[in-house]
Amino acid sequence: MKLATIRNATPDGALHLVSRDLSRMAPAAPIVATLQQAIEQWALVAPRLATLAQQLELGAAPGMMPFEPRLAAAPLPRAWQWLDASAFHAHGDLLETVFGIDPPPEKRTVPLMYQGAGDDLLGPCDDIALPSADDGMDFEGEIAVIVDRVPMGTPADVAHRHIRLLMIANDTSLRVLAGKDLRTGFGFLNSKASTSFGPVAVTPDELGPAWRDGRIHLPLQVHWNGTLFGRPHCGAMGFSFGELIAHAARTRNLAPGTIIGSGTISNDDFRTVGSACIAERRAIELIDEGQPRTAYMAFGDRVRIEMLDEAGASIFGAIDQAYVRAAPPAQPHA
Amino acid sequence: MKLATIRNATPDGALHLVSRDLSRMAPAAPIVATLQQAIEQWALVAPRLATLAQQLELGAAPGMMPFEPRLAAAPLPRAWQWLDASAFHAHGDLLETVFGIDPPPEKRTVPLMYQGAGDDLLGPCDDIALPSADDGMDFEGEIAVIVDRVPMGTPADVAHRHIRLLMIANDTSLRVLAGKDLRTGFGFLNSKASTSFGPVAVTPDELGPAWRDGRIHLPLQVHWNGTLFGRPHCGAMGFSFGELIAHAARTRNLAPGTIIGSGTISNDDFRTVGSACIAERRAIELIDEGQPRTAYMAFGDRVRIEMLDEAGASIFGAIDQAYVRAAPPAQPHA
Numbered sequence: 001m002k003l004a005t006i007r008n009a010t011p012d013g014a015l016h017l018v019s020r021d022l023s024r025m026a027p028a029a030p031i032v033a034t035l036q037q038a039i040e041q042w043a044l045v046a047p048r049l050a051t052l053a054q055q056l057e058l059g060a061a062p063g064m065m066p067f068e069p070r071l072a073a074a075p076l077p078r079a080w081q082w083l084d085a086s087a088f089h090a091h092g093d094l095l096e097t098v099f100g101i102d103p104p105p106e107k108r109t110v111p112l113m114y115q116g117a118g119d120d121l122l123g124p125c126d127d128i129a130l131p132s133a134d135d136g137m138d139f140e141g142e143i144a145v146i147v148d149r150v151p152m153g154t155p156a157d158v159a160h161r162h163i164r165l166l167m168i169a170n171d172t173s174l175r176v177l178a179g180k181d182l183r184t185g186f187g188f189l190n191s192k193a194s195t196s197f198g199p200v201a202v203t204p205d206e207l208g209p210a211w212r213d214g215r216i217h218l219p220l221q222v223h224w225n226g227t228l229f230g231r232p233h234c235g236a237m238g239f240s241f242g243e244l245i246a247h248a249a250r251t252r253n254l255a256p257g258t259i260i261g262s263g264t265i266s267n268d269d270f271r272t273v274g275s276a277c278i279a280e281r282r283a284i285e286l287i288d289e290g291q292p293r294t295a296y297m298a299f300g301d302r303v304r305i306e307m308l309d310e311a312g313a314s315i316f317g318a319i320d321q322a323y324v325r326a327a328p329p330a331q332p333h334a
Numbered sequence: 335m336k337l338a339t340i341r342n343a344t345p346d347g348a349l350h351l352v353s354r355d356l357s358r359m360a361p362a363a364p365i366v367a368t369l370q371q372a373i374e375q376w377a378l379v380a381p382r383l384a385t386l387a388q389q390l391e392l393g394a395a396p397g398m399m400p401f402e403p404r405l406a407a408a409p410l411p412r413a414w415q416w417l418d419a420s421a422f423h424a425h426g427d428l429l430e431t432v433f434g435i436d437p438p439p440e441k442r443t444v445p446l447m448y449q450g451a452g453d454d455l456l457g458p459c460d461d462i463a464l465p466s467a468d469d470g471m472d473f474e475g476e477i478a479v480i481v482d483r484v485p486m487g488t489p490a491d492v493a494h495r496h497i498r499l500l501m502i503a504n505d506t507s508l509r510v511l512a513g514k515d516l517r518t519g520f521g522f523l524n525s526k527a528s529t530s531f532g533p534v535a536v537t538p539d540e541l542g543p544a545w546r547d548g549r550i551h552l553p554l555q556v557h558w559n560g561t562l563f564g565r566p567h568c569g570a571m572g573f574s575f576g577e578l579i580a581h582a583a584r585t586r587n588l589a590p591g592t593i594i595g596s597g598t599i600s601n602d603d604f605r606t607v608g609s610a611c612i613a614e615r616r617a618i619e620l621i622d623e624g625q626p627r628t629a630y631m632a633f634g635d636r637v638r639i640e641m642l643d644e645a646g647a648s649i650f651g652a653i654d655q656a657y658v659r660a661a662p663p664a665q666p667h668a
Contacts, residue, residue, distance in 0.1 A: 151663035187521020255453035329485035
């Protein structure tokens with residue numbers, strides 16, 4: 001089934017079922033109010049949501065209406081934990097080159113992962129408001145999973161079974177600030193703005209045989225200002241999502257509703273398939289031509305990220321966003 | 335006023351007012367259910383909570399009962415964002431020595447801060463369950479603030495006005511894993527277990543003149559297995575909390591209920607006042623004696639962290655916890 005969160009007056013929005021073809025939706029309210037609540041009691045509510053999804057496919061769900069992605073928040077508008085890996089080796093290798101970073105010695109055996117801010121996640125069509133175009137604004141096309149509660153110490157093969165939903169994401173990065181953050185060792189902070197997510201989260205069965213080995217075996221396509229920028233294949237992930245979850249849970253429990261991202265999708269044949277972020281193209285230019293030629297984003301630029309199935313249908317709907325200059329902050333109450 | 339969250343059947347617990355002397359409490363339920371909800375509408379609920387707090391001081395609050403810290407969860411049992419700085423320069427300098435880390439070039443002008451996991455915060459008397467004593471288990475005595483919504487780009491002097499509550503914390507660290515996390519550049523992940531917080535969060539006015547310049551001007555005392563380990567002064571913080579909040583909000587909004595920690599309290603005269611974590615003592619031993627002599631914690635060890643006012647009364651109540659071996663993880667549902 002496919003699930004979307006439609007904005008309302010509450011910070012967590014209203015959970016809706018969405019039809020497979022993304023044309024219509026129906027409120028999940030008779031069963032559960034929010035996606036966070038659904039994940040917290042998944043075994044109880046998932047069968048009931050599946051029944052409602054079947055009614056929706058048949059055009060007979062109560063409260064049915066057209067699905068409009070612009071009304072959608074992120075499936076989880078705020079998450080108790082958002083962790084993002086760098087699981088595509090081609091991406092890590094290229095960015096180490098461009099940032100002049102020493103490669104971590106265990107990079108092929110231990111996942112690289114940072115703790116992100118999950119308190120302010122953006123919807124698929126939200127503007128991305130940022131303070132300065134001088135910070136090196138970049139998109140990152142990614143995939144991500146939502147897990148239910150994962151106890152500390154869960155091994156990868158069991159961790160895999162905690163995956164409840166899959167998503168696509170745009171993990172906006174500020175590259176001029178990234179090198180500084182990396183060199184502190186304390187991780188990305190100023191260099192990671194709010195992450196955006198695709199219109200719907202889907203259960204793994206929606207992908208059929210394309211979901212196997214804890215990986216999505218389909219390409220993710222990224223357009224920048226209407227031009228195809230890259231179409232790297234997600235099956236090249238160097239670690240499975242089960243391995244990523246197990247790494248995250250090595251010394252801590254993961255709350256239900258924790259999101260774990262793949263990091264930027266990237267393939268070894270990047271010169272053929274293109275990239276899912278600008279930093280990679282700049283790294284390739286640096287290698288091939290001696291200097292980066294492609295500039296980072298300007299205010300007004302748009303990015304579109306989407307995944308199509310074998311038949312060409314959109315699985316998650318499209319992330320389609322503009323980068324805009326943030327308004328100055330308002331003064332607080334006394 | 336002083337606020338505690340008492341465990342109930344919900345993940346966010348039940349907000350209670352606590353008397354200044356920490357002897358009794360009364361439910362805040364007639365006004366607001368949880369601390370997260372209170373922070374989200376602080377201007378509305380704070381005056382009403384203050385009235386209830388006055389009634390409690392007079393012994394006339396509805397539902398009044400003795401305050402028992404063992405029933406308390408963390409004031410925010412889960413937080414949408416938990417950020418922790420390293421704002422005491424003596425701590426950073428010592429740990430760079432022991433871990434052989436190159437100091438960040440801007441360490442006196444730009445705060446060091448990492449994104450922590452806020453989804454599973456521990457109460458003041460909760461056991462700290464960890465997988466292995468070989469990971470270098472260490473406590474870290476800290477102070478922290480809770481802010482309401484902070485818009486992106488808020489400067490330090492305005493950020494200061496978003497501070498609603500103050501807390502004490504024990505930021506458990508796994509030192510054997512920390513060097514590896516630092517060297518990836520991606521920040522602390524496996525090396526930071528769930529953070530614990532003191533029994534009550536207090537409004538800044540509770541500290542009187544000890545709260546000034548965005549700092550708490552009182553010492554924090556740390557006992558390890560009943561022996562005083564350190565009593566460093568919190569006034570030595572190298573950055574104010576206003577500066578820490580502004581740094582965190584440089585490229586992102588902070589959701590109401592975001593927690594920002596100071597990092598381990600540490601003073602330049604560490605040989606006199608002692609330390610708030612074991613890693614520092616080991617660093618001092620390394621400098622003075624050529625090798626660290628003090629071992630990290632063993633299962634069964636206890637830590638007690640508390641802050642007393644000038645008259646010797648406990649402000650936040652005591653963090654008093656045992657470190658125990660975690661049970662193996664349960665299998666997930668199908």
